[in-house]
Amino acid sequence: MSIDGPxxxxxxxxxxxxxxxxxxxxxxxxxxLGRTALLVAVVLAVLGTAAxxxxxxxxxxxxxxxxxxxxxxxxxxxxxATTPGSGRSRLVRVTVAGRAGGMSMPMTVYLPAAYDTPSxxxxxxxxxxxxxxxxxxxxxxIRRLDIAAHLDREITAGRMAxxxxxxxxxxxxxxxxxxxxxxxxxxxxxxYLTRDVRQWATAHLRVRTDRAGWALIGYSxxxxxxxxxxxxxxDLYAAAASLSGEPEPGIxxxxxxxxxTNSVTWRLRNQPPPPIALYLGWSADESRARLGSQRVAxxxxxxxxxxxxxxxxxxxxxxxxxxxxxxALDWLSAHLARPRPV
Amino acid sequence: MSLTGPATILLSAAxxxxxxxxxxxxxxxGGRWRLPARVAGLLAxxxxxxxxAGLVVNRSERFYPTWRALGGHGPAAAIVAPAPAGRLDGTLxxxxxxxxxxxEAAAWRLSGPSTLIxxxxxxxxxxxxxxxxxxxxxxxxxxxxxxxxxxxxxxLTVVAVPTxxxxxxxxxxxxxxxxxxxxxxxTGWAIVADPxxxxxxxQWHDRVPARFGTVTGSFPTAADRLxxxxxxxxxxxx
Numbered sequence: 001m002s003i004d005g006p007x008x009x010x011x012x013x014x015x016x017x018x019x020x021x022x023x024x025x026x027x028x029x030x031x032x033l034g035r036t037a038l039l040v041a042v043v044l045a046v047l048g049t050a051a052x053x054x055x056x057x058x059x060x061x062x063x064x065x066x067x068x069x070x071x072x073x074x075x076x077x078x079x080x081a082t083t084p085g086s087g088r089s090r091l092v093r094v095t096v097a098g099r100a101g102g103m104s105m106p107m108t109v110y111l112p113a114a115y116d117t118p119s120x121x122x123x124x125x126x127x128x129x130x131x132x133x134x135x136x137x138x139x140x141x142i143r144r145l146d147i148a149a150h151l152d153r154e155i156t157a158g159r160m161a162x163x164x165x166x167x168x169x170x171x172x173x174x175x176x177x178x179x180x181x182x183x184x185x186x187x188x189x190x191x192y193l194t195r196d197v198r199q200w201a202t203a204h205l206r207v208r209t210d211r212a213g214w215a216l217i218g219y220s221x222x223x224x225x226x227x228x229x230x231x232x233x234x235d236l237y238a239a240a241a242s243l244s245g246e247p248e249p250g251i252x253x254x255x256x257x258x259x260x261t262n263s264v265t266w267r268l269r270n271q272p273p274p275p276i277a278l279y280l281g282w283s284a285d286e287s288r289a290r291l292g293s294q295r296v297a298x299x300x301x302x303x304x305x306x307x308x309x310x311x312x313x314x315x316x317x318x319x320x321x322x323x324x325x326x327x328a329l330d331w332l333s334a335h336l337a338r339p340r341p342v
Numbered sequence: 343m344s345l346t347g348p349a350t351i352l353l354s355a356a357x358x359x360x361x362x363x364x365x366x367x368x369x370x371x372g373g374r375w376r377l378p379a380r381v382a383g384l385l386a387x388x389x390x391x392x393x394x395a396g397l398v399v400n401r402s403e404r405f406y407p408t409w410r411a412l413g414g415h416g417p418a419a420a421i422v423a424p425a426p427a428g429r430l431d432g433t434l435x436x437x438x439x440x441x442x443x444x445x446e447a448a449a450w451r452l453s454g455p456s457t458l459i460x461x462x463x464x465x466x467x468x469x470x471x472x473x474x475x476x477x478x479x480x481x482x483x484x485x486x487x488x489x490x491x492x493x494x495x496x497x498l499t500v501v502a503v504p505t506x507x508x509x510x511x512x513x514x515x516x517x518x519x520x521x522x523x524x525x526x527x528x529t530g531w532a533i534v535a536d537p538x539x540x541x542x543x544x545q546w547h548d549r550v551p552a553r554f555g556t557v558t559g560s561f562p563t564a565a566d567r568l569x570x571x572x573x574x575x576x577x578x579x580x
Contacts, residue, residue, distance in 0.1 A: 016388065017381075017385070020381055020384045020385055020388065021377075021381050023380075023384060024377055024380035024381045024384060025377055027369075027380070042384070042388070046388050046391070046392065050392060154576070157422075157573060158469070158470060158572055158573035159422075159572055159573050159574070159575050159576060160572070161569065161570035161572065210567075212555075212556070212566075212567040238555070275551070277529075277551075277552065277555070283407075283417065285407040285408055285411065286404050286407055287404065287407075288404055302547075302548040302549070302551045303547065303548055303551045304551065305551040305552035306552075307552065309578050310578070311417030311418075311578055312417055312418070313408065313410060313411055313415065313416070313417055314411055314416050314417045315404060315405055315406045315407045315408070315411040316403060316404050316405050316407075317405055317406060317411060317416075319411065319414070319415075319416030319417065320416070320417060322416065323416055323417040323418075323419065323420065323578070324578070326420050326576040327420050327575060327576045327577060327578055330572070330575030330576050331575060333569060333570070333572060334527065334528075334529050334530050334569050334572060334575060335529060335530060335555065335569065336569055337566065337567045337568065337569065338496065338566075338568060338569055338570035339570070340566060
């Protein structure tokens with residue numbers, strides 16, 4: 001039984017109703033200790049059911065094993081062997097042992113169908129790094145936003161070039177929000193994403209190694225991550241797409257840099273604009289992402305190029321990101337270098 | 343009543359308190375209906391507590407700003423518009439230089455007609471738009487540039503020979519004209535310039551950074567960094 005299917009929530013509701021009935025029926029015959037135990041059972045049933053439903057929305061724990069184990073267990077550090085000529089894209093789970101950032105985390109890799117074809121074996125592919133929101137995991141991209149199906153559809157239609165997509169974690173602890181920064185005294189997420197993940201990809205995959213072939217996309221806090229990392233590392237990325245991202249991290253980094261070098265608006269006001277392209281998407285009925293994205297667009301100066309996209313409704317939700325996902329991926333492909341002969 | 347407004351949260355909180363009070367007062371009453379009344383009261387309290395907490399979190403985070411969004415009404419699906427044909431699609435011979443001299447060319451102050459070179463797959467890949475390399479070269483280097491462009495796949499090339507009067511402002515209409523005359527992509531263009539025209543290339547790039555991704559002195563470098571030829575992207579309905 002999948003942890004994020006409807007049955008665990010229904011089971012939780014059934015348990016809640018049962019515990020409530022027991023409380024009502026057994027209250028009169030119990031003393032203080034028994035009544036307290038009944039109340040605790042009901043409260044735990046309420047909290048447990050709510051947590052299961054929240055997990056369905058965010059995919060923080062995509063499996064029961066993830067709930068009881070660590071995030072990084074089991075995945076190999078190298079790419080599993082391919083099935084020649086399968087003609088389909090594939091999602092592969094690997095472990096990226098981050099030497100520079102000190103994080104050792106699993107990562108899901110999308111390999112387009114062309115990757116395993118005879119002609120594709122002679123190519124190095126462009127790369128998009130897709131960053132999840134908080135709370136969330138790379139599984140949010142896969143289960144809630146169906147990114148593999150979106151990529152398959154866009155590539156098959158010719159709206160995207162065949163592209164490798166990396167889906168890394170940006171926190172070693174599911175309930176710790178790093179906003180892809182190097183937290184003082186904490187996880188070095190920025191270093192992990194910009195050095196370790198990149199080094200793993202260039203060492204184990206046939207991907208382009210130049211900045212023209214690398215881009216970022218993220219939703220919610222992953223949108224901030226995409227903007228911040230692209231602006232801080234224009235030598236590594238040619239483009240970034242933010243879906244409902246905000247220009248500030250919303251956390252304390254520990255060195256005050258959330259107001260300076262880890263603030264997109266500070267960077268645009270105080271640093272020379274880099275020659276990269278940004279895509280800012282948001283829902284018109286969500287004021288925070290809308291105002292933040294509009295502020296970024298206003299501050300952008302050449303050679304930084306900004307494209308904006310708005311959906312009329314959907315809020316800060318998966319409905320909005322599902323609508324923005326296809327257009328944003330197409331836009332990224334139009335700003336990424338093509339597959340290059342090996 | 344707004345989903346994220348304080349009135350909704352206050353109403354929900356008030357109903358929660360009311361449910362608690364009513365459940366407590368009726369706890370010991372009801373005779374044969376006591377048990378179902380207790381269960382109903384407790385479930386009402388639990389549901390209202392969860393709803394109130396959810397409303398508070400939703401007001402803070404704006405996950406669902408409207409009742410419509412909460413009800414699953416997402417934005418309209420993205421759409422695809424077919425690639426518009428270029429005015430010269432029937433005229434261009436892939437790989438063969440074409441003297442391109444549209445009416446706007448007089449304002450560009452070039453030394454003569456530009457040369458347009460379509461890639462080999464231009465006719466077979468009918469629905470695709472192609473990335474563009476604009477080569478700004480001196481007259482003596484233009485022939486070599488044309489030969490290089492003719493042998494390059496997946497790129498639409500314009501070879502232009504500027505004069506001292508050619509400015510970035512004067513060239514402003516060239517991209518628009520090219521996208522009407524050919525299936526040129528809207529973005530992902532590159533400018534290749536020899537040293538004498540590099541300043542002009544950079545000025546032109548900075549006027550429209552969204553269109554030009556690369557300014558370089560090397561045609562192979564520019565072609566390598568260009569995006570692939572693509573069909574028209576998904577667009578959000580306006």
